[in-house]
Amino acid sequence: MQVLRAMKSTSVSTEKDRADGPEGNQSGKREQTKLANRAAILEAGRQIFAELGYEGTTVRDIIRRTELASGTFYNYFKSKEEVFHALHDDGVARFKPLLRAARQSAGQDFQAFMITAFEAYFNFLLNDQSVDREMAAMPEWTRVRFDTPESLALFDELKDDIVAFATEFQLDHVDPELLTASCVGIAQEIGDRLLRGRIKDIHAAARFAAYFVLGGSQRVQSEMQA
Amino acid sequence: MQVLRAMKSTSVSTEKDRADGPEGNQSGKREQTKLANRAAILEAGRQIFAELGYEGTTVRDIIRRTELASGTFYNYFKSKEEVFHALHDDGVARFKPLLRAARQSAGQDFQAFMITAFEAYFNFLLNDQSVDREMAAMPEWTRVRFDTPESLALFDELKDDIVAFATEFQLDHVDPELLTASCVGIAQEIGDRLLRGRIKDIHAAARFAAYFVLGGSQRVQSEMQA
DNA sequence: TACGATGTTGACGCGCTGTCAGGATTTCGC
DNA sequence: GCGAAATCCTGACAGCGCGTCAACATCGTA
The missing domain is CATH 1.10.357 (Tetracycline Repressor; domain 2)
Structure with missing residues (x-):
């Protein structure tokens, strides 16, 4: 389950998300999901790293705090190291x-x-x-x-x-x-x-x-x- | 196999190792083996850490460069971290x-x-x-x-x-x-x-x-x- | 020599890793 | 709109490292 769908109930523009910025390309639903997923992983990583330390956290710990499946993690980052570097x-x-x-x-x-x-x-x-x-x-x-x-x-x-x-x-x-x-x-x-x-x-x-x-x-x- | 036996052919005093220093207690074969095992793990750790980096090395990597069994490692150190700290x-x-x-x-x-x-x-x-x-x-x-x-x-x-x-x-x-x-x-x-x-x-x-x-x-x- | 104490062994269950075939969803061409 | 293709998500899977532990080997002692 992508995080975009999970957040549908809260506050994500779902109706008319066409016609955005000039050079921007955050119109497509796919683009949005990718952005949201990446952000979700990063945020989860930030939390988990703070709780368990760098050594202590695993990729699974990060993805578990997310609504994504384990395999999805690797579509965005190669390892926890890469998450940390991004943060x-x-x-x-x-x-x-x-x-x-x-x-x-x-x-x-x-x-x-x-x-x-x-x-x-x-x-x-x-x-x-x-x-x-x-x-x-x-x-x-x-x-x-x-x-x-x-x-x-x-x-x-x-x-x-x-x-x-x-x-x-x-x-x-x-x-x-x-x-x-x-x-x-x-x-x-x-x-x-x-x-x-x-x-x-x-x-x-x-x-x-x-x-x-x-x-x-x-x-x-x-x-x-x- | 303890490292003491493995090194028997090279240069370890095996004959008369009684009567050592006054307060020292490196007489018993057990003591010697313990010392030798610990030293072997440390030396192996030093090499492996240098080769694979801290993150990259595993306890198995260290013990594999030794003639000891995997379980023996934990008689001497709790983790690779403890080995590194000792070094x-x-x-x-x-x-x-x-x-x-x-x-x-x-x-x-x-x-x-x-x-x-x-x-x-x-x-x-x-x-x-x-x-x-x-x-x-x-x-x-x-x-x-x-x-x-x-x-x-x-x-x-x-x-x-x-x-x-x-x-x-x-x-x-x-x-x-x-x-x-x-x-x-x-x-x-x-x-x-x-x-x-x-x-x-x-x-x-x-x-x-x-x-x-x-x-x-x-x-x-x-x-x-x- | 015999027996208790101590240390070693390696197989085991568990969890994590990274992958991949299958399925779901979105985009595109018409 | 609709179907095909592209894209991405999913979760099961094989491989591997971890730490443990019962069985075994060796040492110290009498």
């Missing part, structure tokens, strides 16, 4: 504009950019309905980390921003690769502690991270050119 | 003295401590026969991270060192939790890029990290007390 990438896509906004509002102010960016990330971590949030908050010893192309693209974008500021401030002896890695590492590790409640104050953490990066960069610059 | 903890145990040596040789020199510690960690990562090394070097998107009690104890030890230096240098406005998190994050992320060959020069990376932390700490101190 993860969704999170990355939601965060990306926040990072861009930080750069936008900061102008040429490196410090403002850093504070805003870190704070945006920490807020995102703690508030966004992301898989990663629930998972990282679980008291497991063995956790899972993902480097999807989306993640890597985000890192590259961040690196570009950092390079731009580094050029601006003549940090020409600071390896951008190392600098970006440090920023990412700091964000990850502090973010992790925020999720676990070992650290409380988001704003203070963001300021710490920002000042740390600024001071660190300058120190590296002066030491390396010596 | 991981071995690595931590091997690294711990290196960190202590760094602190010892550095004396009161914060900068020397940082450089030595980072360099020790990076060298360890790249050279030690550790599970984590092989695994991190695999081109997988989804990786696994472990926070065993051993790891956490190591972090705590590092934090104590850092607190000591921070006190020494009157960095009283620098939150030790945040500072330790930053150091760990930087080490992790740069280490990861070293393993993947995105960064080559270990010594340069260690100097970068050390200067970064020093400069970062000082900047945080001066900004936070303002």
